[in-house]
Amino acid sequence: MKETGKDPGKSGKPRVLVIDDEPRMVDFIKLGLEYEGFEVECAFDGKTGLKMALAEPPDLIILDLMLPGMDGFEVCQRLRTTHDVPVIMLTARDExxxxxxxxxxxxxxxxxxPFQFKELAARIRAVMRRKSSLPVEQTGNVKLLQLNDVTLDPNLRELRRGAQTIELSAREFDLLSLLMSHPNQVLTRxxxxxRVWGYDFMGEGNVIEVYVRYLxxxxxxxxxxxxxxxxGYVMRSKPKESLKNEMD
Known part of the structure; x- marks a missing residue:
């Protein structure tokens, strides 16, 4: 099973690792987080940040996209092979x-x-609240979710349909897990x-549709x-003819 962030250190404060090559941005985030009661560690390039994250996983990582040596995409990809530490990515490119x-x-x-610190703080609270509420993080042993020939293993974070193993992103997994946990029940947007993006999510308005299409x-x-x-959406064990014309 993938590792998560370690327990807070001796200070008892949640630990945040900031990986960004702009000193002024790092100082801005660090001062704000310390005021909010976080313990903050900093790295100024991707390789150092990844090494720090793997050596002692924090409770959350703030990761810039454009980094020297190893960009944020690669850092996140490598981190996700072994760890489920929450990651908030930053970028100057609005693409x-x-x-x-x-x-x-x-x-x-x-x-x-650029962003206001209060928006970053709201997103941090939402991500940490969402992660702390996931059953797999609390118990480490969650029963398989199954619907027809689809099996989802929350412990291994693995999806199978029949004999085929299907790779999912972290967000796709969380969305499918929510739908499969409430079979034949319509869940509102x-x-x-x-449950999947958090109370304070401020992203694209069609994000659910995009991820349902991926799934x-x-x-x-x-x-x-x-x-x-x-x-909203429903995952049905027995497709109904009356709903076929409502599919995207």
């Missing part, structure tokens, strides 16, 4: 493809520079955003995820 790519690699949220493509046929227009 949708960059945001989607970062989220697909396992980032928990994405924030474009508000509930999905709250449908990866799961293949027959489709099990249905759109209930004007309400």
């Amino acid at each position: 949708l493809n960059d945001r989607v790519h970062g989220l697909d690699l396992g980032a928990d949220d994405y924030l474009t520079k 508000e509930i999905i955003l709250e 449908r493509q990866k799961l293949g046929e027959p489709n099990l995820i249905y759109t209930v227009r004007g309400v």
Whole structure:
């Protein structure tokens, strides 16, 4: 099972690792987080940041995209092979493809520079609250989720359909886990955003639709995820003919 952030240190404060090559930005974030009660460590390049994160996983990582030596995408990708530490990515480039790519690699949220500190603080609270509420983090031993021939293993974070193993990003896994935990129950967009992205999520308005489309493509046929227009989504064990015309 992947490792998560370690318990708070002797100070009892949650630990945040900031990886950014701009000293002024690092100071800005560090001072704000320390005022908010966090213990803060800093790295100014990707390789050093990754080494620090692997040696002693913090409770959360703030990761800049454009870094010398190893960019934020690669740091996040390597980190996700062994650790589930929450990651918020920062970038000066407001490109949708960059945001989607970062989220697909396992980032928990994405924030474009420049930003106000209170927005960063809100996103940190949302990500940490969401991570701390996941059953797999609390118990380390969660039963398999199964619907027809689809099996989701929260302990290994592994998806199988029949004999095929399917790779998912961290966000795709969390969304599918939520849907499979409530089979045949319609979940509203508000509930999905709250449970998967957090109360304070401020991203793209169609983010749920985008990730549902990703899941449908990866799961293949027959489709099990249905759109209930004007309400939300449901994962059905027995597809209903009356809902076929409501699928995206």
